[in-house]
Amino acid sequence: MSGDVAVLGVGMHPWGKWGRPFVSYGVAAARAALADAGVDWKDVDFIVGGETVRNGYGGYVAGSTMARALGWNGARVATCYAACASGSAAIEAARTRILAGLCDLALVVGADTTPKGFLAPNAGERWDDPDWLRFRLIGATNPAFFGLYARRRMDLYGAGPADFAAVKVKNSRHGVHNPNARYRKEVSAEDVMASPVVSDPLRLLDICATSDGAAAVVLGSAAAVRKLGSAARVRIRSVSTVTPRFPNTAVDLPDIATDSAATVTAPAIGFRESIAAAAYEEAGLGPQDLSLAEVYDLSTALELDWYEDIGLCARGEAEKLLHEGATTIGGRVPVNTSGGLACFGEAVPAQAISQVCEVTWQLRGQAGARQVDGARVGLTINQGLFGHGSCVILST
Amino acid sequence: MTTAVPVIDGWFTIDEPPTLLGRRCTECGTYQFPPTGSWCPNPGCISEDMETVPLSATGTVWSYTDAQYQPPPPYVSRNDPYQPFAIAAVELEREQIIILGQVADGFGVGDLRVGSTVELVVEPLETDGETVKLVWRWRPVVSGEAGDAR
Numbered sequence: 001m002s003g004d005v006a007v008l009g010v011g012m013h014p015w016g017k018w019g020r021p022f023v024s025y026g027v028a029a030a031r032a033a034l035a036d037a038g039v040d041w042k043d044v045d046f047i048v049g050g051e052t053v054r055n056g057y058g059g060y061v062a063g064s065t066m067a068r069a070l071g072w073n074g075a076r077v078a079t080c081y082a083a084c085a086s087g088s089a090a091i092e093a094a095r096t097r098i099l100a101g102l103c104d105l106a107l108v109v110g111a112d113t114t115p116k117g118f119l120a121p122n123a124g125e126r127w128d129d130p131d132w133l134r135f136r137l138i139g140a141t142n143p144a145f146f147g148l149y150a151r152r153r154m155d156l157y158g159a160g161p162a163d164f165a166a167v168k169v170k171n172s173r174h175g176v177h178n179p180n181a182r183y184r185k186e187v188s189a190e191d192v193m194a195s196p197v198v199s200d201p202l203r204l205l206d207i208c209a210t211s212d213g214a215a216a217v218v219l220g221s222a223a224a225v226r227k228l229g230s231a232a233r234v235r236i237r238s239v240s241t242v243t244p245r246f247p248n249t250a251v252d253l254p255d256i257a258t259d260s261a262a263t264v265t266a267p268a269i270g271f272r273e274s275i276a277a278a279a280y281e282e283a284g285l286g287p288q289d290l291s292l293a294e295v296y297d298l299s300t301a302l303e304l305d306w307y308e309d310i311g312l313c314a315r316g317e318a319e320k321l322l323h324e325g326a327t328t329i330g331g332r333v334p335v336n337t338s339g340g341l342a343c344f345g346e347a348v349p350a351q352a353i354s355q356v357c358e359v360t361w362q363l364r365g366q367a368g369a370r371q372v373d374g375a376r377v378g379l380t381i382n383q384g385l386f387g388h389g390s391c392v393i394l395s396t
Numbered sequence: 397m398t399t400a401v402p403v404i405d406g407w408f409t410i411d412e413p414p415t416l417l418g419r420r421c422t423e424c425g426t427y428q429f430p431p432t433g434s435w436c437p438n439p440g441c442i443s444e445d446m447e448t449v450p451l452s453a454t455g456t457v458w459s460y461t462d463a464q465y466q467p468p469p470p471y472v473s474r475n476d477p478y479q480p481f482a483i484a485a486v487e488l489e490r491e492q493i494i495i496l497g498q499v500a501d502g503f504g505v506g507d508l509r510v511g512s513t514v515e516l517v518v519e520p521l522e523t524d525g526e527t528v529k530l531v532w533r534w535r536p537v538v539s540g541e542a543g544d545a546r
């Protein structure tokens with residue numbers, strides 16, 4: 001299809017707690033993606049960086065930081081920040097510029113170096129910043145929000161800690177086979193249940209860590225594909241970067257309160273579900289078409305919410321889907337074949353890009369021991385703080 | 397002499413009975429909390445006339461959790477060693493809004509269920525010299541009757 005943008009190359013720097021400058025990971029990922037694409041950096045005419053907010057000015061201008069690190073080549077530049085959704089916002093910037101006919105070869109890079117422990121707000125007294133206020137007034141960390149979602153699944157659907165642990169067990173088995181994952185060890189349900197409670201009902205091993213890492217993709221126009229030769233290419237079928245619709249009645253990080261639905265009826269579907277719905281509509285595809293999905297498992301319980309949000313099953317049925325093995329490699333629609341955040345830990349500006357890397361390897365049949373047989377269509381999804389949708393659908 | 401003040405101005409009252417303060421659009425009636433906007437959040441309304449109104453003092457639990465580890469700054473722990481506290485997201489029926497808050501002292505996740513009733517209280521969040529800083533909290537209504545907990 002002429003309206004599609006091709007994924008020419010993908011590359012990652014392994015996730016870990018390496019303690020080096022984020023730029024070094026970004027360069028490694030970018031060079032890997034360029035080599036994978038068979039594209040020379042000097043021919044790239046647009047570079048987009050996913051911003052990192054914890055690495056000083058160089059992180060705020062990640063696009064140009066990466067361009068400079070790779071050696072100035074005159075490419076147009078942009079930097080995107082959309083919290084956890086930064087990577088897909090960056091991909092969308094590159095894709096739309098290609099679709100507009102304004103560039104042929106785009107490099108998208110996200111890289112991060114993260115501090116230890118809870119993600120805390122930036123320093124200083126900021127009484128008008130909701131992200132600061134939720135810590136100051138309530139002590140509501142990110143895991144506290146994940147705990148709220150998890151507890152709701154328990155009280156509404158009868159889910160339990162053993163169900164959540166089973167998500168971790170599955171993802172750890174997937175991640176064992178991923179050389180880019182930080183944690184490559186099988187975890188048992190007993191390990192999860194024996195780890196300390198962080199935010200009831202979630203335990204330490206239910207919640208993803210924060211990591212250093214980088215991911216990059218090279219995207220190309222139809223003209224670029226012709227020039228590079230006739231090899232089959234993975235295509236981006238849609239990107240959804242939707243915002244919520246008023247009233248957004250979902251309890252969302254980092255807000256202390258939802259919108260009020262007293263005067264305007266809430267939308268028929270919630271924000272997370274609407275992210276996927278927009279991507280399906282743009283791609284002309286549906287959940288039944290998926291061979292696999294990469295979903296943002298900030299917590300084990302949240303992965304179950306995503307099953308329902310992307311339409312793999314009805315509300316309240318995610319635990320059943322999980323226990324049937326449908327979302328395990330070899331099942332009907334494997335989820336988080338990469339190992340997910342459970343095995344990676346979150347590297348904010350790189351994470352959405354890494355999801356696209358995994359789906360690309362799967363669609364090319366290059367995922368090794370993680371390979372989903374006959375993978376044709378894959379979906380990546382996440383959500384960034386402050387109302388950022390993030391969903392990419394790719395196909396062979 | 398100690399004085400008690402709200403930790404943040406204009407979000408809640410501290411006289412008995414305390415209430416959260418929201419804003420309400422005089423044009424379309426949409427509520428807002430925190431009361432920080434000076435225009436209506438409803439995209440179908442361009443009113444900039446938001447009146448300050450007390451919000452319902454009881455609500456139903458949307459969900460709940462706790463903080464077993466001390467949250468990072470700017471959270472200030474009142475206790476040393478740190479004592480875990482619970483957090484509830486509470487739905488107010490009239491306003492159709494969900495508001496987060498800590499759960500009142502002495503109550504934990506075991507005292508809550510999705511759908512159970514809680515009422516608003518103000519309690520010390522921290523003590524800064526002679527000044528006690530108060531915050532809104534949600535207290536489980538044990539008897540099923542607001543104002544009669546414990």
Ligand SMILES: [Zn+2]
Nearest residue numbers: 421424436441
């Ligand atoms: Zn209004």
